[in-house]
Amino acid sequence: MSQGRSIRLFLVDGTPNGLLTAEIMNWTGHVLTGPRSKLAELVQRPECGRTGVYSLVGPDSDDSLRTRVYIGESDDVAQRLRTHNRPEEQGGKDFWERVCLITSKDQNLTKAHAKYLESQLIQIATQTARCVLSNGTAHSYNNLPESDRADMAFFLEQIRIVLPVLGFEFLRELSKPSAPVSATAAAAPSHSPQFLLEVPRYRVSARGQEVDGEFFVLKGSNARSEWVGTERGYRGLYKQLIEEGVLVAGSGEHLTFSDDFAFSSPSAAAAVVCGRAANGRTSWVVEGSGQTYAAWQDQQLNAVDLTTAENTQEVV
Template identity: 30%
Template sequence: LRLLLLKGTISGPKTAKISSWPGSAVYSPIENAKDILVRDEFDNPGVYILKSAPQKNIFSERVYIGEAEELRARLKNHISKLKKKPFDSFVAFTDTNHLLNKATVKYLEHKLLICAKENKTSEIANEVSPKMPRISEADRYNMDGFLSEMKVILPLLGFEFVTPMVTPTFVEKPKDLFRLKSKQLNTFMFVSEGAFIVTKGSQASKTSSASIGKSWLRIRSRLIEQGVFVDQSTHYEITQDTIFSSVSAASSVTLGRQSPGPISWIHLTENITYSEFIQIQNID
C-alpha cells in the first residue's frame, strides 16, 4: 500500500494505492475539498464516502455512501448542501482501467451499504437504499475484487464501517484459547488473523467503571443495544463471537473497566499470560 500525503501531514489530504490494483483512493478533509476536487481522478466515475462524528454515541462514525458518473460535480453539489448536517471528510474511489461505469459504481455503492448495515458499527446517513443493478458475471467478478481492496484501504483512512463487530461462530476449535482473569466471569478469547475474538457464550460484566475509555464504553453500549450482550441477571451473556481490535479492548469491554489485556488473558492449557505466550511464539 502506498500513501501519498498531498499537504505533508498525516491528517490532511492523501492518496492511497495498492500495487497492481487499478483502483485509486483520494481522501480529504472537507475544508480542503476545493483544492482536491480539481484533481484528474474526479473527472471519472466512482464511489465516495462522506464521514462525520455520529449523532448517536453508540456508533463510531456517521457515513454517507454515494456514487457518481462524474465525481467532481456530484461531490461539489453534495458538499454544498451539508450546512445543516455537515460532514468532516470524504474519500473517493476511482480507477485507471475504465472498469468503473454507471452500472458498476452503483454495484459498489449497493455492496458498501449492505456491508455498513450488516456490521452495525456506523450511523448511516443515506435515506434511500438503492437496488442491486444488473451487471454481467465478469463485471461482478471484477467489482468484488475491487471491493476487497477498498475494504483494505478504508480502515487505514479512518473509515470503520467495513469492519465487523461480530463474526459468524467459528466451526474449527481454535488451537490456543485464553481465559479472562476474573473470579466472577467465564470469558474466553482466541486470536485469528490479527483479530481478538471473544467467544460466543462468554460472560461480560454488567457494571462499568469511570476508568474505562470512552471508545470502549461506546463499544459496550453498542453491543448491548444490538443484542450481542444479553442481560442474564448477574452478568451479560455474549451471544456471538465478537471481534475486538486489540487484546486490551477485549478485556476492557468485557470487564467494564480499564484492563491491561496482555496480562489479563491466561492461556487455558499453558497457564501463562497472553504476553508471555507471544514472547514464546516470537522466540520459536
C-alpha cells in the same frame, strides 16, 4: 499463506493530513482521499470529474464510539461533494470529516459500473456492521452483463484491501472465531489459543481469542452485570454493548455475550468483562496452562528470535 501486495501512496501536498492517492499494482482503480478541510483543493482534482463511487466518513452524532458513513456514486463527484458540504437544512450532510473517492485510471468505469459498485459497497458495509450507514434505503443494482460483474468483483476485492490501509475500516470483514472458514478463502485467518478470564467472586467466566490482530470475547462469555469502575475508560463501550444487544441479561447475576465481539485490545475486553479497568495482558490466561497473555506473546517473540539465530548460524 496470503500473498503480499504492493500499494503506492502519494501525498499530494507533501503533508500526512492532506490529500492522498493510493493505487495497487495491476489494478485499474485509483483512490483519492482527504479531509473535509481540503475540499476546495480536492474538487479541483481531475478524478472528481470522472465517474466514480465515494464515501463520506465521520463520527456518529448519537454515539461518538461509532463511525457514520454515506456511500454514493456520480458522474460528477465534485458537484455532489459541493452539495454534501451544505448545511443539513439545505440538503447537505454535517457529520462527515473525510471523503474517499474511487475512480478508474483508464476511465472505463461507466455509470452502470458505479451504480453496481455503490449497491455492493452498501451491502458489504451493512453486513460487516462496522459503521452506521447514512444511506436511506439499500438498493440492489444488477443490470450488468456477467463479464462486467466478474470485473467488478475483482474491483471490489481491491477496494476492500486498500481502504483499511487508509484508515477506512467499514468494509473490512470481521473474521469471528466461531465463523466457519471458507474453503475458497484466499487466506485463512490466524488464530491464537483460547484465553480464559475469571472473576470467581462474581462467578464471571469469559473466553477470548485473538484473530488477525483483533481480540474477540467469545459468544456465551459472561460479564459483570454493572459497571463499577470510574466514569472514564471503557464505561462508554460497556454501555454501548448493552444498548446494542451484544451484552444481554443471562440466567444468573451477570450479563452474557450474545455473539463474538472484537475489541481493540485485551485490556478493553478485560475491562468490559470485569466492569472496571483491567490489565488484559495479565488478566487473560491461556486456557489449560494458566500462561498469561503477556507471557504467551513473549513466547512467540522468543520463538522468532530463536529461529533467526538458528538461520544465522546455518549461513555462517
